[in-house]
Amino acid sequence: MTAAMRRWSSDRGLLLAIGLFVLFYGLYSAYHPRGGSADVIAQNVNETFTLxxxxxAQTVPVLLGGLDLSVGALMTLVNCLASHLLTGTGWDLALGVVLCLATGVLAGFVNGALVVYGRIQPIIATLASGAVFIGIALFLRPTPGGAVDADLSWAASNTLFDVADTYGWWGGDLPGWFQAIQAIPVPVILAVLMVGLVWLPFKNSVTGRGCYAIGSSEQAAFMSGVAIDRSKLAAFTLSGFFAAAAGVYLALQTGSGNADTSMAGTYTLNSIAAVVVGGTSLFGGSGGAVASIVGVMVLRAISFCFRVVPEDSALAFLANPLLQPLFEGVILLAAVSIGAARVFSVKNRLHLFG
Incomplete structure (x- = not known):
């Protein structure tokens, strides 16, 4: 097998996900009266970024060959914590964000310790810890409430132009270089920072490469001198960081905190679906966070399409809110099945990691 063919084989799931996103979001934009406008795109990005x-967060444990069932619960816990902390002066807000992220890091480390030192399967350890996180969230917010700083919340969910115009970053006309990026929603900038400053350095580090090696074959990784325990602890700790970032953004997006158990479960299940749709193997050892983001974009694009189906068209029945979960599930099952088909088409499972 040539290098180009191996590259195509390993990226086939991601390329399929990109194709599905272009298809579904293209349909959505075509039917939407203002499809493609900056306001609509900013709204769509806001609905996508938390997931x-x-x-x-789910991707990193999956690379090890496991699942983290606590990511939605941890997101909910940090969301409730942020609804208490994200208020006051600028320094208060900065300290609140740091404390929220530190909470996620600590929770992720605890998950990793349960797996590494407690010798508990990840799916069981995180199922138990997720219940604990939800319990703490309910203690913090028995009922929905809280008041996140309105200015910070607004700035985090709009375009760069809206933020610059409102706060008067430049007294007169905006500079030319800024005009070229002014329509970019702030969550896109945050996503780029997360990928560029957190994910890529981790992926290219010795510990990150160790996570891929463990997912490919833990026995072979051990024999090759990979620090198994360190890589697993780092993976779950990073997972906690990403889940905490999701909780912070959810608080900014909604302006409050809500210990919603069903919401936590939905986010967890959708995160697993997004990871698979993006082309990351549940066997571990291949894929990445960027692919999972594309998987989320596919899921959201599917749900967006149901909003704009013309009532007088042959597909009007798709707009029925009672039937939408059924259709989303069928489409998702088809996408996941196609993406996973390569697992059954290889004679040697090691080819999956080539």
Missing amino acids: ALVAM
């Missing part, structure tokens, strides 16, 4: 962060 994208949760999917990034």
